[in-house]
Amino acid sequence: MKALYDKIVNVESGDKMRVDEHPILTFKNEEKLFFTYNGKKLQGFKGDTIAAALVDNGIMHFSNSIIHKRPRGFYCAIGNCGSCNMTVNGIDNVKTCMTLLEEGMIVVSQVTEELANDI
Amino acid sequence: MIYKDLVVIGGGPAGLSACKVALEADMKVALFERSFDLGGQLVKQTHKFFGSESQYAKTRGIDIAKILIDEIKNEGNLEIFLDATVVGLYKDNIITVYQKDKYFKVKAKAIIIATGASEKFLGFENNDLPGIYGAGAVQTLMNIHGVLPGKEVVMVGSGNIGLIVSYQLMQAGVKVKAVVEASKNIGGYLVHASKLKRLGVDILTSTTITKALGFDAVEGVEIVKLDDLWQRIKGTEEVLNCDTICISVGLSPMHQLLSMAEANMIYVNELGGLVPIKTCDYETSLPHVYACGDVTGIEEASSAMVEGKICGLMAARHLGFIHPNDEALEFELNNQLCILRQGPCGEKIRCGLKKVGEIYD
Numbered sequence: 001m002k003a004l005y006d007k008i009v010n011v012e013s014g015d016k017m018r019v020d021e022h023p024i025l026t027f028k029n030e031e032k033l034f035f036t037y038n039g040k041k042l043q044g045f046k047g048d049t050i051a052a053a054l055v056d057n058g059i060m061h062f063s064n065s066i067i068h069k070r071p072r073g074f075y076c077a078i079g080n081c082g083s084c085n086m087t088v089n090g091i092d093n094v095k096t097c098m099t100l101l102e103e104g105m106i107v108v109s110q111v112t113e114e115l116a117n118d119i
Numbered sequence: 120m121i122y123k124d125l126v127v128i129g130g131g132p133a134g135l136s137a138c139k140v141a142l143e144a145d146m147k148v149a150l151f152e153r154s155f156d157l158g159g160q161l162v163k164q165t166h167k168f169f170g171s172e173s174q175y176a177k178t179r180g181i182d183i184a185k186i187l188i189d190e191i192k193n194e195g196n197l198e199i200f201l202d203a204t205v206v207g208l209y210k211d212n213i214i215t216v217y218q219k220d221k222y223f224k225v226k227a228k229a230i231i232i233a234t235g236a237s238e239k240f241l242g243f244e245n246n247d248l249p250g251i252y253g254a255g256a257v258q259t260l261m262n263i264h265g266v267l268p269g270k271e272v273v274m275v276g277s278g279n280i281g282l283i284v285s286y287q288l289m290q291a292g293v294k295v296k297a298v299v300e301a302s303k304n305i306g307g308y309l310v311h312a313s314k315l316k317r318l319g320v321d322i323l324t325s326t327t328i329t330k331a332l333g334f335d336a337v338e339g340v341e342i343v344k345l346d347d348l349w350q351r352i353k354g355t356e357e358v359l360n361c362d363t364i365c366i367s368v369g370l371s372p373m374h375q376l377l378s379m380a381e382a383n384m385i386y387v388n389e390l391g392g393l394v395p396i397k398t399c400d401y402e403t404s405l406p407h408v409y410a411c412g413d414v415t416g417i418e419e420a421s422s423a424m425v426e427g428k429i430c431g432l433m434a435a436r437h438l439g440f441i442h443p444n445d446e447a448l449e450f451e452l453n454n455q456l457c458i459l460r461q462g463p464c465g466e467k468i469r470c471g472l473k474k475v476g477e478i479y480d
Binding site: 019047072 | 153154155160165179181202204220237238240247248249250251252253255256257259260261262263264265266267268290291292335336366373
């Protein structure tokens with residue numbers, strides 16, 4: 001299972017976890033947007049939240065728990081839990097699940113030891 | 120400072136319905152929604168609703184959202200604030216709003232709280248691993264953004280949300296390994312459970328999750344059988360491989376604004392948690408502050424829409440804005456609520472509402 005995710009993480013084009021066919025919904029995914037995540041260039045689509053684009057790129061580890069530094073994903077996707085907070089364009093603690101992706105966004109996860117101890 | 124007749128907090132089914140009726144009564148209304156879109160949780164609900172025609176039965180949640188939004192979005196007396204989180208509610212009917220890195224204040228003659236609910240979490244070993252999501256979070260990811268959470272899912276909880284999201288995961292091409300339910304009985308409607316069973320998904324009752332397996336992401340889940348006293352039966356542990364665990368163990372009302380303004384609150388298990396005590400006119404203990412929808416007790420979008428309309432009507436009436444259909448509408452809406460809450464499926468909500476002083480028996 002881990003190997004599967006490592007494989008996905010190394011693909012930089014995104015578009016790996018998208019729904020192929022759906023009996024009810026159609027997803028346009030017309031306009032590609034490029035952004036960087038921890039310095040790596042990734043691709044999402046217009047209308048994605050940052051969190052959705054990250055999951056599509058195989059990224060599940062969004063933050064670390066404060067004391068034990070355990071990896072965490074996001075839980076709620078509607079702005080309640082705070083597990084998806086990242087630094088976006090230099091602003092800390094942005095809820096990536098509630099923020100729409102924009103071209104050229106600079107997204108950095110807040111998982112460094114220094115920042116974790118600083119909270 | 121912005122001045123309005125009415126402020127509605129929350130743009131879901133309850134808030135949108137409240138706006139509609141208040142606008143019909145000629146109020147100047149401001150609607151605040153913290154997301155970038157109106158519709159609340161309806162915008163990810165691809166299933167068709169039950170109930171009666173007045174609550175859009177047989178229509179999909181996503182389409183109901185469009186109807187509710189279209190009904191009000193062009194009204195001249197309505198100002199809609201998106202991406203706008205209400206972070207403060209004060210006793211003089213002033214709210215503080217956070218929008219696009221700025222704070223501002225709004226004063227209103229009346230305020231309707233329709234903040235909805237948040238998903239509950241569950242305690243088990245390793246419950247914070249990446250790959251463990253609320254069922255609603257997965258619904259957001261796949262039905263709004265078309266992104267799948269993983270390839271194989273174990274669903275914890277067989278209430279309607281657990282069952283419906285499991286079915287929607289299958290529709291989107293994800294394998295549901297099993298639905299796990301601690302209680303002896305399936306929690307949701309049989310019609311949803313039957314759909315899953317027809318697709319070959321096991322619904323394991325009297326079974327709970329003991330731990331998530333994996334180091335930096337979910338690789339599996341250990342489940343165990345429970346006896347009649349909800350104790351784990353040794354030797355019945357079983358491991359299911361999966362990369363995603365969905366938690367669907369109920370919702371709790373988003374009471375924070377009401378609690379911070381020191382409204383009288385009561386903890387009611389049947390309603391999902393802390394709810395405001397309110398009059399039969401939906402007014403909380405704070406004058407001209409009303410509440411409707413899931414924040415007053417976890418129910419369904421159908422009843423949230425009706426409650427929202429009543430709330431809009433009452434907020435207007437108490438300030439002298441008389442709706443053209445005032446009393447007839449009130450009678451009709453209360454009747455709709457009674458019908459929605461009758462029968463065995465409405466027993467829990469009736470029991471909960473009794474504890475806050477509303478009687479439907």
